[in-house]
Amino acid sequence: MTKASRGNFFEDFRPGMEISHAVPRTVTTGDVSLYSALHGMRFPVQSSDAFAQSCGLRQAPIDNLLLFHVIFGKTVPDVSLNAVANLGYAECRFLAPAWPGDSFHARSEVIGVRENSNGSTGIVYVRSTGYNQHDDAVLSFVRWVMVNKRDKASPAPQGVVPQLADIVPGDELVVPASLDFSGYDRRLAGSTDGFDDYKIGEKIDHIDGMTIEEAEHQIATRLYQNTAKGHFDAVLQQSSRFGRRIVYGGHVMNLARSLSFNGLANAAFVAAINGGRHVNPAASGDTVYCWSEVLDKHVVAGRTDVGALRVRTVATKDVSCAGFPDPQMEEAASVLLDLDYWVLMPRFGESGRGDGQ
Amino acid sequence: MTKASRGNFFEDFRPGMEISHAVPRTVTTGDVSLYSALHGMRFPVQSSDAFAQSCGLRQAPIDNLLLFHVIFGKTVPDVSLNAVANLGYAECRFLAPAWPGDSFHARSEVIGVRENSNGSTGIVYVRSTGYNQHDDAVLSFVRWVMVNKRDKASPAPQGVVPQLADIVPGDELVVPASLDFSGYDRRLAGSTDGFDDYKIGEKIDHIDGMTIEEAEHQIATRLYQNTAKGHFDAVLQQSSRFGRRIVYGGHVMNLARSLSFNGLANAAFVAAINGGRHVNPAASGDTVYCWSEVLDKHVVAGRTDVGALRVRTVATKDVSCAGFPDPQMEEAASVLLDLDYWVLMPRFGESGRGDGQ
Amino acid sequence: MTKASRGNFFEDFRPGMEISHAVPRTVTTGDVSLYSALHGMRFPVQSSDAFAQSCGLRQAPIDNLLLFHVIFGKTVPDVSLNAVANLGYAECRFLAPAWPGDSFHARSEVIGVRENSNGSTGIVYVRSTGYNQHDDAVLSFVRWVMVNKRDKASPAPQGVVPQLADIVPGDELVVPASLDFSGYDRRLAGSTDGFDDYKIGEKIDHIDGMTIEEAEHQIATRLYQNTAKGHFDAVLQQSSRFGRRIVYGGHVMNLARSLSFNGLANAAFVAAINGGRHVNPAASGDTVYCWSEVLDKHVVAGRTDVGALRVRTVATKDVSCAGFPDPQMEEAASVLLDLDYWVLMPRFGESGRGDGQ
Incomplete structure (x- = not known):
């Protein structure tokens, strides 16, 4: 055998x-570097050891x-x-x-x-x-x-x-041990908008787009030691229903998360993913855009420095998200991803206000 | 809003x-690794902790x-x-x-x-x-x-x-603290030519060429968390004056610096950039070549181990630099970059002679 | 001059x-990360510090x-x-x-x-x-x-x-100091097959394929600071006998080694390369497959935890290796690599049985 x-x-x-x-x-930090450079990640807690330390963490997680x-x-x-x-x-x-x-x-x-x-x-x-x-x-x-x-x-x-469960209940979200957002430096982070500035139902077009290259999604997918053949074997894929290599759905997730920085810069952690659907496959050459909607807000018990936003992010290919295309409402040939997740975000509204280092 | x-x-x-x-x-060292592999950097002080330590530094900077x-x-x-x-x-x-x-x-x-x-x-x-x-x-x-x-x-x-200022004055250049080139190992570095071997007006064709791929310049540009849309969004760029993604000018700088190793192997540090001009934009598929001219030499006061060369490096696309094409003298459709900068280089000429351990 | x-x-x-x-x-670990992600390496001793430590090593080598x-x-x-x-x-x-x-x-x-x-x-x-x-x-x-x-x-x-020498003699192979495979965790490693489960003459089709992109082989080759022009300069290569950039033969070796995990998951170390031949050059767009044959087995003197397999791995382009195409027996236009090497593998057969912790 x-x-x-x-x-x-x-x-x-x-x-x-x-x-x-x-x-x-x-x-390793080598993996982190490659991951960041493949998608353009800019969330400051993960980007900078010094910033992470100013939030009570031992280093960038x-x-x-x-x-x-x-x-x-x-x-x-x-x-x-x-x-x-x-x-x-x-x-x-x-x-x-x-x-x-x-x-x-x-x-x-x-x-x-x-x-x-x-x-x-x-x-x-x-x-x-x-x-x-x-x-x-x-x-x-x-x-x-x-x-x-x-x-x-x-x-x-x-x-x-x-x-x-349709969603992970807000009161089951785990706030990382020792995290303290009371000194979160909004200026360094790139946005003054914290938990208290977002409203349920608010929609954000993240504006920017990012085009996927074959080498990029292959390197990313191998970084995760993901061996699914559809992403790597162009000969085998010629006889698939797509006729070509398709992009690991997680790569689109990452691009959407990275692009969402422009509008959700202080969405410091993903605390949970409630649900997600790869509406259509992506391929090399596709340009990814996305928009988000605030679905819910959860005040973390006993904390004035951090809250949780439930966010839905929809990623599309080759068309801007200025019109908030919604696969739940219409034809969705250009939609790649529909993701429902919780993020942890600093609170600046009341006592938690943190302008400084 | x-x-x-x-x-x-x-x-x-x-x-x-x-x-x-x-x-x-x-x-991190992860970022350094990716940066090096994207351009082929080979300057020994930045490539090897052991070599950097032999030059008085705590590790490769x-x-x-x-x-x-x-x-x-x-x-x-x-x-x-x-x-x-x-x-x-x-x-x-x-x-x-x-x-x-x-x-x-x-x-x-x-x-x-x-x-x-x-x-x-x-x-x-x-x-x-x-x-x-x-x-x-x-x-x-x-x-x-x-x-x-x-x-x-x-x-x-x-x-x-x-x-x-047209140029950064030579006596304002900063030599890294603790740097000591008196033990610089030329054999390991790949060239016997030090500060004293270069003449003002000397021109060097760096010979080698490097072709740019779309994935490479995108990964590099995201490594720097540079968000300029022209480098990432192929759909948006269709309506630009270029009609396609263009390469971050800094990527061409890096390729020129990397290629200049062949002829300037001991140009250990860039100490200053006096001026620079992106003469034409680069795009995926362009092959970058470059040549350099020694514009000036500066003896560092009180030092026999290190001097500064003022270098001009011109990068072209798709044509060899054997003829030293000069955008200041002629039509320059194939020129990408014209960069004027100071490098720090070990001196082997007199007392500083360092054949290494 | x-x-x-x-x-x-x-x-x-x-x-x-x-x-x-x-x-x-x-x-650095950054170089390791990039190397792994470019080829999809999954051998556990090199992938995990914790696993390496369970094998007596100080960290992943x-x-x-x-x-x-x-x-x-x-x-x-x-x-x-x-x-x-x-x-x-x-x-x-x-x-x-x-x-x-x-x-x-x-x-x-x-x-x-x-x-x-x-x-x-x-x-x-x-x-x-x-x-x-x-x-x-x-x-x-x-x-x-x-x-x-x-x-x-x-x-x-x-x-x-x-x-x-035609081959490196088995008794000259170096087992890394402090290596101890007696606690090797087969479940974590992904295969129950150890040294004692392979037979001389046994052939394995490694099944999976991986398509090479131009950016991938260029980044890999620069990672090794390999400056051979044929891999980087598309303009120069137009006048070569290939008419285009060709892939560093070592990149094909790496892909074959990575793909060989599926069938040789416990081939933990390459201990020696007896011989190798790049039968044909590879280029961007080629999809690499491979198969292996066990040529010999060497019992390491005094060790019940580790043995050495002499393996021949043949890599092809664009055709599956289900038929074990052999460049020593037939026309080999689709064969890229024919490599003969020794691997060190844990023994589970007798006293060395290691089901891990």
Whole structure:
């Protein structure tokens, strides 16, 4: 028997199954640098050790999305190598700060399976957790993917569909230990707008666009040790339904997060992802734009320095977001991503006002 | 009012105005690695901790141009987001060594404004200074940019044009503290030519060429957190006068500096930039070549181990520099850059002779 | 005389000549990160400090091939700037672990020269050795290249062809000091197959493919400070026999090593390279696949935790390796690389069984 793996097929998954993923990984300042330069990240807490220290942290932490992609990447060879599509995310929580130099590994539990009526694919629901070198959980999320069956004739399993929360409740968001935004320097951060300046329902066009190059998304995806073939193998992809390599959906997430700095500069941390959908695949040459809407606000109990905004960010390709194109309302051929998440943001409104260093 | 910024327009600048720029940034060995690999840097003091230590430094310092671009990048969202062109640089001085792990921020002062006769653009002069986490100034420079007016009907301000030095005087150049080139190992460095081997008027064809890829200049420009749209947004650029993305002028500077190693291998530090002009824009697919001329030599008072060469480097696209094409003498359609700068170089001629350990 | 070098020509080499190469280089975690992301490396000892420590090492070491390319790169300006082709490698031994933060330099000895019958080129044999900052040898290898003559009329030197070993004997392989695979965690590593599970003659199709982009191979090659013009100068290459930039052969080696993880996940170290041949050049757009054959097995004296496999890996372009295309048996227009090397692999078979903590 060959020792090379073709990955798991739908028949290989059953509810309750536990998977310990390869490969352990130390995330270094080198990884942070590459991640930042691939997307143009500018959030100051992750950009500057000195700024992070002025917020009570020991150094600039690893960007939440970088951590997410590193953990996600570990699950790919076991969960989604034969996936037709990433269908959605839910209950993604960032549980503890992650620092350059930490070593991460990941485990998953299969929490649902459901064969599709076509008999050739099925949906697999998995809860994945990332751990650091102390085995502390740093991140947990659910995703579901459509996976090919190895053999169309194999019988359908009893369907199990997990009950998933629509949103992560605001009072379950984790504020990083020792974080103190009372001295947050708005001038250095690039915007005077804090938690108290945003209104529920407010929409923001983030204006700027960023064009994706083939080398960029490949380097980014390999940075996460994500092995999904659709992103790397141009020959194989010629016979796919896209006819070409497609961009890892997480790359579009990162570009949207980076572009959202212009309007959400003080959205310092992603605390949770409530849900997300890759509405259409992206490819090299696409130019990504995005807009955001404030869906909700959560006052963190006992804190005047930090609050949480629930934000929806929609990313498009090749068309400006000045008109706030909404895939929930209309045809959405140009929409790439519809993401619902919580960010932690400093409060400047009342006692927490922080103009200084 | 939207919280996303469209940047400042000509009307927003007035002489004496001070700007504190976002975003603070720690430059790590990861940033250094990416910078080096994007351009092929080989100057030994910046390449090797061991070599830097043999020159009296605590470790390999951050390359002067990397520092320049990081500080420059911070000024873009405030100064040149609506710039039509970067017109020139002057009085750029490197004031103190910068080390991996240092955190940088930047402030600028507007030192001149002058509306153009067309009434739709104006020139803004800005002096920008970069600081480390101790608030020590590490770099200072003047640049002037042509910026669009928001409203053509707004009245022209009283013109102020600053007096700028043609060159940074040699006796104002800063030799990094503790630097000692008396043990500089020429064999390891790759060339036996030191300060005393160069003659004023000497011209050097650096021979080699390097072709620019779209992904490379985008990654480089994002590494500096430079947000200028012309480098990233292919859709927007279709309607620009170039019709496509153009390369950040600083990327051409870096390629020229890297290529100049072949002929100026011991030009260990850029100590100052006297002036610079982006003669033509570069685009993906252009192959960069360059040549240099020694404009002047400065003996550093009290030092036998180090001297300063004033060098002019001209970069071209798609044509070899064997004929030393000169934009000051002729048609210069193929010239990209004309840069006048001071480098610090070890002296091997007399008592400082350093054949290394 | 110009100070820029055009490199050495065939006439410049004579047996016994010693060359001290520029430029010294510190390899940082930033370099490791970029190297990993450019190829998708996943071998756990090099990927995770925590995993490396569980194997008795102080931290994740520098990947053997990264070290090889860094040392190789130093030799290019002196040895192969005017090379027509890299003809082969032999006797490549990894002698001591290399760690992020180490500073490397290289020296070479010319061990053979032989003019070709056409009178315009010759073959140069060089033994190159890489050293760390303590001047400990970390790597040694022989390569031979076909180099242009400067002047066809110059007389042929007396030919000297060195005697080179077909393979590095198994009992000369260096197991890194302090390495202890008795606690190697197979689950985390991604495969249960260890030394005892492989049979001589066994072939493995590594299945996956990876498409090369122009920006990727250029960034990789500059990461090693390799200055060979064929990889960077699209204008010059228009008049070459390829008509375009070609990919540094080492980049294909790296892709093959990375892809070989799927089937050789526990091939933790490259201990030696017995021989290698770039059968055809690669170019941007090529999709690399590979397969491997186990050529031999070597039991390390006195060790139950580690053994050595002699592996041959063949890389192709644009065609799957399911049929194990063999350039030694047939037309090989689609074969890029034929590499013969030793890997160190944990033993799980008998007493060394390591299911990890």
